[in-house]
Amino acid sequence: MRLSLQGVEVGYPAPSGAYLPALGPISFDVADDEFVCLVGPSGCGKSTLIRVLAGLLPPTAGTAYCGDELINRPLPQTAIMFQDTNLMPWRTVLDNIALPLEIVGATKTERFRIVRELLPQLNLEGFEFAYPAELSGGMAQRVALGRVILQQPRIWLLDEPFGALDALTREKLSLELLRLRGRSQQTIVLVTHDISEAVLLADRIIVISRRPGTLAADIDIDLPRPRSADMIYQPGFLRLAKQVRACIEDLRD
Ligand SMILES: Nc1ncnc2c1ncn2[C@@H]1O[C@H](COP(=O)(O)OP(=O)(O)O)[C@@H](O)[C@H]1O
Ligand SMILES: [Mg+2]
Known part of the structure; x- marks a missing residue:
């Protein structure tokens, strides 16, 4: 199922009562069966974005769709997984x-x-x-x-699910995730701070800017599938990882 964010903005109330922008405006689509990884500096609004897609948080402005359906509550075709199990x-x-x-x-x-x-x-x-x-x-x-x-679920929303694990366990679990995804393809949006993990898993990587997070880069990962752990040493993989890394570094002040 396709996901679509159209001019989504989220602000959180500040202690003073003012609204602090945390995310957006941001617009992008995730195609049916696509595996998208979200990366970006901490605090840029990645978890906020996942919560909007999960129907747990109404955007302050803009709209989010799952297929033709407005996401205004948790939808039965969507599952979410966090770092905390x-x-x-x-x-x-x-x-x-x-x-x-x-x-x-x-x-x-x-x-x-x-x-x-x-x-x-x-x-x-x-x-x-x-x-x-x-x-x-x-x-x-x-x-x-x-x-x-x-x-x-047709839609998997994964917010740093392997973030607390050591590097090798994380790599192993990421590949298991691809294997379990198997033949019945799902649309997956995964947040990670690990560039290698993102390149290894994704069809596309979306880089989000510093808070309030907007779309900084949208990078196609045209590596063949099935993906395997030894791909991370291949020139094509390294070139993409370097490109993603450069995008994230450009965001630092
Ligand atoms: N419930 C909340 N109330 C107020 N501010 C929040 C809340 N949740 C997140 N924020 C702020 O919004 C920004 C984005 O947070 P978050 O989406 O968790 O970022 P990320 O997941 O990219 O680290 C951060 O600056 C964070 O402090
Ligand atoms: Mg987060």
């Missing part, structure tokens, strides 16, 4: 992943069967009865990813 500590891995199934009324037996089929893909086999406190950061993110997958 928000796993429920009192629920096992199985029950955390199964949450979307529970919401639609699947029975316990059905939930158990569906989640168990998914666990090998998530590399979580044998951990179905573990609790979040017993998991590594990477495993917790895979649980959160499992929950997103079971929702079968």
Whole structure:
């Protein structure tokens, strides 16, 4: 499904009562099935933008669309994932992943069967009865990813989902994300501060300027798919990473 931002602006109320602009005006489209990475300095409005696309935050001005539908509330075809996994500590891995199934009324037996089929893909086999406190950061993110997958969303909004993980775990999980995305293509918008991660994953990278964030650059990542970890040493990859980096550096004051 296509996403479209048209002149979107967001301001937050300041303690003085004035409105502090945080984002925009910004306009761009994400095509159906496209994987877009958002990069930009911290505080430039990336999370704000994700919250607008998720229907969690109404823009101060402008409009956001998902297909032909105005985004003015969370839409059922959209799933969102943050750096904080928000796993429920009192629920096992199985029950955390199964949450979307529970919401639609699947029975316990059905939930158990569906989640168990998914666990090998998530590399979580044998951990179905573990609790979040017993998991590594990477495993917790895979649980959160499992929950997103079971929702079968057409739109994935991912706000620095792997931001708190070490570099190698992050790279591994990014590639798993591509693999899990698989054949049934989804539209994905992923925020990351990691330039290599952005180039490795994206069809397109959007660079956002300093606050209030506007569109600073829109870079096509024309690398072949499937992508693999060893691509990061190839000249084509390095050229693109350098280009993105230069755009971000241009934004610094
Ligand atoms: N709830 C809020 N109230 C007031 N200001 C906010 C709020 N959320 C974010 N901001 C401000 O808006 C700007 C953009 O924030 P954010 O979207 O979180 O940026 P990013 O995700 O790119 O780091 C920041 O300067 C931040 O301090
Ligand atoms: Mg953020």
